[in-house]
Amino acid sequence: MAVREPRGRGGRRPTLEQVAERAGVGRGTVSRVINGSPRVSDRTRALVEAAVAELGYVPNTAARALAADRTDAIALVVPEPERRFFAEPYFSEIIQGVGQALAETEVQLLLTFAGGHKERRRLAQYLGAQRVDGVLLVSVHAGDPLPDLVDQLGVPAVISGRRSADERLPSVDSDNFGGGRAAVEHLVERGRRTIALITGPLDVYGARRRHEGCLAALEAAGRAADPELVAAGDFTEEGGRRAMAELLARRPDLDAVFAGSDVMAGGARLVLREAGRRIPQDVALVGYDDSVIARHMEPTLTSVRQPIAEMGREMTRLLLDEIAHRSADRPASATGERRQLVLATELVVRDSS
Amino acid sequence: MAVREPRGRGGRRPTLEQVAERAGVGRGTVSRVINGSPRVSDRTRALVEAAVAELGYVPNTAARALAADRTDAIALVVPEPERRFFAEPYFSEIIQGVGQALAETEVQLLLTFAGGHKERRRLAQYLGAQRVDGVLLVSVHAGDPLPDLVDQLGVPAVISGRRSADERLPSVDSDNFGGGRAAVEHLVERGRRTIALITGPLDVYGARRRHEGCLAALEAAGRAADPELVAAGDFTEEGGRRAMAELLARRPDLDAVFAGSDVMAGGARLVLREAGRRIPQDVALVGYDDSVIARHMEPTLTSVRQPIAEMGREMTRLLLDEIAHRSADRPASATGERRQLVLATELVVRDSS
DNA sequence: CATCACGGTGGGAGCGCTCCCACCGTACCG
DNA sequence: CGGTACGGTGGGAGCGCTCCCACCGTGATG
Structure with missing residues (x-):
């Protein structure tokens, strides 16, 4: 028995x-x-x-966590309300990178969905209750209080993308400036004369840097930045349509368009097609993100690729470093270590340019 | 001081x-x-x-876990080696569903990447070490030992998709049979006479059920199943190409194709185009999964949608139920409760048919 | 008016681990 | 040859919680 x-x-x-x-x-x-x-x-x-x-x-993990005040787990905080975040491959790729970096360690990954403002506050509490050793914050908005809240709680954190030029928190960003510049340089090399720009929302730091990169490339090519050739989008397809229509109305002679995201490029493509412009013969089109859309668009879309998986990997390394340092009672923040990483972007040339 | x-x-x-x-x-x-x-x-x-x-x-979570032998966390086991898993929206949507179901509770989600065979074994150990209260297994292969391993460890588990008709473990599946049937019914209704089928690997239960659904629809329409009109693929684009080329060689008169996945449909589309067949005028094409590809293909692809987010939600509910029952010392498995869920699929008609 | 039942409460024991202090022995020093 | 140093080791204390038993008071019961 x-x-x-x-x-x-x-x-x-x-x-x-x-x-x-x-x-x-x-x-x-x-x-x-x-x-x-x-x-x-x-x-x-x-x-x-x-x-x-x-x-x-x-x-036994629980016993160890209780006795040692350390959980061997980190959290990836996902801003759930944004469906966009899930739709784009960004999410999957970030996780892929995080997983790779974690594979070499004993650290577990916790997924936390931060919905509205109250949920974020609740989240902050939980983070304080030694549930995790550190936090990965992705897709952070400019005015989001969460990063600073987390920082004040003394929880190690790394964010993806800087919120401004003088980001204080450890962060991993991609070279938006270089990406925008490369896109426009490419169009210039292709012999395009009249290059229009559809920007993302310029209060988003990354979008602004992309735009600044474009302007730098134009200037380097000896072309004046023409306000008539710039329209602001909002990262949506509809925004891309509107911006494209606007640009086409103002400058029917344009022969190239750079859009600050593939989704906006998709919207632009529809407007161009309706206007009877052929891509790339009449108008060259370049996007940003190298998303699935780019590979399946007709024609396939030239786009700027961000090393998203690598960003996830580097964010994780940075975070684990920070955690290790703090438990050794000397925060990396105090050792003058480099805590801001910027990874190179890459132009992927396809049929649309 | x-x-x-x-x-x-x-x-x-x-x-x-x-x-x-x-x-x-x-x-x-x-x-x-x-x-x-x-x-x-x-x-x-x-x-x-x-x-x-x-x-x-x-x-304090750790203290509670130690004292109560319960972690208030569940793990989603991700078969990492499959890049496909990440590339498709499947992953994101499942997580979305899981997150929704978890939002109403205090339960946390742990992401675990199960790589090779040794890693799976290691994983099994960890699962036994009270790290989590239960496990969500997705994208399980037919011969995968993991589900049974987990079950033997006494860890509550729910899998996505049955491995066979007599699945023992709690599972949530979509109606593959109904999906395949609906696709073919649609082609019949559209007046297509010669309908070819590109199946997935038939040792995968879901793929076989899809195919059986197709056959049922053909039979209901009074058409004999013609072996010449069936070719097996492997869920890859290349496999779709090969199968399509084969079918076209055998039956140049075909006027409709159902592919067991959108990716294979994408491959088929290329071969059809090369052969000078217009979609949908000459040949109607229907895929399965309703992935991003379907929405961005040219022409847009008619496809069978699986309620993936809902599957994630239901898997989570099932698992939480099971956990609750077991801690109450009466496993749901012993109460004769329904532990196998099959969710309806939906045909999304677009331009390719 | 003693007895019992029962809702409500306090606190001891213990979950499995890490931390740290005490201690042992050996090797080396003056 | 006593003193010191130090690598190596054992085990007490305690992390913050849940579980459970003992106990207290009240109201119903015989």
Whole structure:
């Protein structure tokens, strides 16, 4: 007759204590071996490792977290209200990168959905309740209070994309300036004379940098920046349509368009087609993001690729670094380490230009 | 001069004990209030709640997990080696659904990447080490040992898609049979006479069911299933190309194609175009999945939509149910509850048919 | 008026681990 | 040859919570 275990499922797992007994050593020694302390003799270490293997011992996360005040978990905070965030491959790729960086460690990834303002406040509380060792914040809005809230709570955090030129928090960004510049340089090289620009919302730092890159490329090519050739979009397809219609009305002679996102480029394409302009013969079109849309558009869309998976990877590394430093009582922020990363973008040339 | 806290960041958070003292009650009573036990008088409850609010108390997850042997977290196991999994919106949508279902609860979502076979084994260990209360398994292969491993460990699990007709584990599937049938019915209604089928790998249960649905629709329309009009693909674009070329060689008179996935439909489209067939005038094309590709293909692709987000939601509900039942010492598996869900699919008609 | 039942409550024990202090022995020093 | 240093080790204390048992008071019961 099977004896019923006190509680829980599938029988109790072995504890540190049991491993210690089996190896004929003390609890502290086993703990030292498990945690890779150098202060253990080789003989003892081998003994303990054998016992661990025999018993199939796995440390209890909860107990460790409670005793050591460290969870070996980080959270990726997802701004859920934005469906856009899910629709674009951005999300998947970021997670892919995070997963890769985490694979080399014992750290777990927690997904947290931050909805409205109250939920964000609740989230902040939870973060304070030692649920995770650090936080990855993606797709942060300019005026979002969350990053600073998290920072004040003393929770290590890394954000994707700087919110401004003088970002204080550790961050990983892609080279928006270089990306915008490369797109326009490409159009110039292709012999395009009248290049129109559809920008993203300019209060978003990344969108503004893209635009500044475009302007720099134009200037380098000896062309004056023409306000008639610039229209602001809002990263939506509809916004791209509106901007394109506007530009076409003002300057029917344009022969190239750079849109600050693929989605806006998609909207622009529809307007161009309706106006009877052929792509790329009459008008060259370049987008930004190198999203799925770009590869499946007709014609396929030239676009600027951001290394999103790599951003996820670097964000994670930065965060793990910060966590390690803080637990060693010397925040990386105080060691003058580089905590702002900017990764290169790449122009992917396809049929639309 | 600020007194340095013993350890950890940002000062200690209030504990149950402190709340108890503040409220002038015992520790047990506070615990009861926090956990919503009915065995507390209204007066006392109000007292405790006030103290909780004043102190901004949040229970320590680790301590609770240790004491109660329950983590209030579930894991979504992601089969990482498949890049396909990330590329398709499947992943994002599943997570979206899971997030929605979890939003109503206090349960956290852990993302676990299961790479090769050893990593899966390691994963199984961790699952046993009370890291999570349950597991969501997505995109499970036919011969994958993981589901049974998890089950043997006694960890509640729900899988997406049945592995066979007599799936034992709780699962949420979409109506692949109905989806395949609807696609072919649609082609029949459109007056197509010679309907070719590109199947997925038939050892994948879902793919086989789709195919069986197709055959059922053909039979219902009084058409014999013609082996010449069936070719097997492997869910890749290249596989779709090969299958389409084969079909076209065998039956140049075909006027409709159903592909078991949008990606294969994409491959088929290229071959059809090269062969000078117009879509939909000469050949109607229908895909499956209603992925981003479908919306951006030229012409836009008619496709069968699976309610993926809803599947994520239902999987989560099923899992939370199972967890609740088990902790109440009566597994849902023993109560004869329905643990296999099949959700309806929907045909989205676009320009390709 | 003693007895019982029961809603309501306090607090001990213990979950499995890390941290840290005490201690042991050996090697090296003056 | 006593003193000091130090690598190596054992185990007590405690992390913050839940569980459960003992207990208290009240009102119904015999």
